[in-house]
Each structure stands twice: as structure tokens, then as C-alpha cells.
Amino acid sequence: MKSQYDDNIEYEDDVSSHWMITYSDMITIILCFFIIFFTFSAEEISSLSTVKDSLMNKVDKLSSENTKLKEEKKSLSEKLFNIKNVDTDLNTSNEEFISFLRNNDLLExxxxxxxxxxxxxxxKNSILFDSGKAEITEKGYVILDKIAxxxxxxxxxxxxxGFTDNIPINTLQFPSNWELSSARAINVVKFFISKKSINENRISFSGWGERKPIASNDTVGGRAKNRRIEIRIMN
Incomplete structure (x- = not known):
């Protein structure tokens, strides 16, 4: 016959077994929780690392662009400084030449x-050359001597x-205005080099004929203005 004591032992075994199962389930749940927790943290860390790398790349890019902008700013500042110097030099040269022309009665x-x-x-061509000629006049020599x-x-x-008006010329010596304007420019250059000893490496010449007029060729006054010699001083 089964005693009451045996029943109690069986009951206690059942309770102990159920408690172990519950404890085991709890441990399993906690373990799963920590696994999920650490897995989630690892993903977050990986995501943060990706974000960090992206931000660092942007910072490096901005730093590079900032360096480039500083270099461009420096370059622009230097160019602006040079432009200001050129303007100053031109203004000084302009004032000096005007003063020079005034002092030598050449302004007219x-x-x-x-x-x-x-x-x-x-x-004006009329002060340097006779009409249709390329030889420098006596008055022209005096003026060019002072300029030199x-x-x-x-x-x-x-x-x-050298420039001319648009009235055609057709002589044995000058078949066109191009030859005439070129010959006049050459003779001025020859005077500067041979008579005034200006370094020939500083000088060049060109003849434009009737091209690049500064006034209308439809009037006598306009044609007179277009017949000219120009000295262009580079800066």
C-alpha cells in the first residue's frame, strides 16, 4: 500500500521538476535577451562606425576644399595686387609722358x-611724313628724337x-596702303635703333594699312586722324 509519505515525496518531486523547468526557461530567455542585446549593439556599433567613416570623409573633403579655397584666395589676391601695380604704373607713365610732351611743346x-x-x-602722320611718302620729315626727326x-x-x-586712311595708293614703291604703313613703321624703328641706340630686342613693328581706323574715312578730318603712327608701350 502506498503511504501518504510516498505521496508527499512524489508531489515534492513534481514541484521540484516544474521549478527546474521554469528556471531553465528563464535562463534561456535571459540568454536569448543578452544575445539579442549584444547582436543589436554590434549592429549599432557597425552602423556608427559607418557613419563615423562617412563624416570623416566629409571632413577630409571639406578640409581639402578649404585648403584649395585658401590657395585660390591667395592667387586672386596676388593677381589683384599685380593689377593694381599695373594700373599705378600706367597712371605714373601717363602722367610722366603728358608732362614730358607739355614741357617739349609736343601736345599739339x-x-x-x-x-x-x-x-x-x-x-599725326602729317608731322612725320609727307603725303604718300615713307621718309621721315625734318620736323618728324626732331619729335622722334625727343620721344626716343x-x-x-x-x-x-x-x-x-603704321596706319593709313582708305584712299588707295598704287605706286611702284608702294602697291598698297599696307606697304606704305609698314615702310613708315620700319623707318621709325630704324631711327630708334640706329640713331638713338635703343635696344632692338625691345622693339617690334607692324603695318595695318587702312585697317583699324579711329575715325570715319568719309570726311577729310576723319581720314587725317586715321593716317597715323602709334607707339604701344607694353606693361
Missing amino acids: DVSISEKENELVIRF NKLKLIDNDFVVE
């Missing part, structure tokens, strides 16, 4: 202007350019 025959960082000295003395005091290169 010679004019000065600034154009694209150049100083342009313009001579001034040019010798500066180091700038310059170009001598």
Missing part, C-alpha cells in the same frame, strides 16, 4: 591714351604701328 602733334594695360603714343630720349629711360618693350 602727339597724344597719349591708355588701352588694355598699354600706353599708346599717337603721332624718354623711351630710353624706361625698360618696357614697345611696338611701332
